[in-house]
Amino acid sequence: MALRNILHDGDTTLTKQSRPVTEFNQRLHQLLDDLAETVEDANGLGLAAPQVGVLRRVAVVLDEFETEDGEIEYEIIEMVNPKIVECGGEVTRFEGCLSFPGLHGEIKRSEWVLLQAQDRLGNEFTLEANGMLARAVQHELDHLDGVTIRNNAPALYTEAQIDDMVDKARSEGKDIEGENR
Ligand code: CO
Numbered sequence: 006m007a008l009r010n011i012l013h014d015g016d017t018t019l020t021k022q023s024r025p026v027t028e029f030n031q032r033l034h035q036l037l038d039d040l041a042e043t044v045e046d047a048n049g050l051g052l053a054a055p056q057v058g059v060l061r062r063v064a065v066v067l068d069e070f071e072t073e074d075g076e077i078e079y080e081i082i083e084m085v086n087p088k089i090v091e092c093g094g095e096v097t098r099f100e101g102c103l104s105f106p107g108l109h110g111e112i113k114r115s116e117w118v119l120l121q122a123q124d125r126l127g128n129e130f131t132l133e134a135n136g137m138l139a140r141a142v143q144h145e146l147d148h149l150d151g152v153t154i155r156n157n158a159p160a161l162y163t164e165a166q167i168d169d170m171v172d173k174a175r176s177e178g179k180d181i182e183g184e185n186r
Pocket residue numbers: 101102103104144148
């Protein structure tokens with residue numbers, strides 16, 4: 006396993022379409038291992054192959070859950086050639102991206118998604134995702150089509166700007182929620 010370099014906003018690779026995976030070989034396994042190690046190292050919730058310069062339809066997301074002892078743990082979900090086959094609901098929240106360090110955009114997403122993908126061996130699986138996982142899945146799938154938070158959000162804000170907006174909204178009796186990705 007190895008850490009890969011995460012490309013940042015401005016790199017044209019981030020705006021390109023990724024190609025489907027056709028060979029489920031050692032090279033794919035290495036890529037998946039590296040994506041997992043890199044996203045963990047960066048404290049992210051997901052990472053897509055184009056973000057490390059590989060234009061293939063591959064991404065990982067973290068599925069966080071609470072154990073019986075109240076500990077927060079997570080599992081890495083590997084997605085190869087993923088597709089959203091059903092979705093519903095609508096939630097607008099702030100989200101970030103490892104390719105846009107320190108920036109966040111308010112983005113409308115489906116509340117839940119039914120995902121169809123392949124695992125590292127090529128086996129098809131489906132996954133129903135809600136909440137943060139559903140948001141992470143949609144965010145990573147966008148990367149595979151060259152779509153980033155810059156395309157999805159009307160504007161991008163720094164942490165400090167969002168804090169100001171949240172304070173202002175609270176003082177007006179509204180509520181804004183933010184999440185990091
Ligand atoms: Co991202």
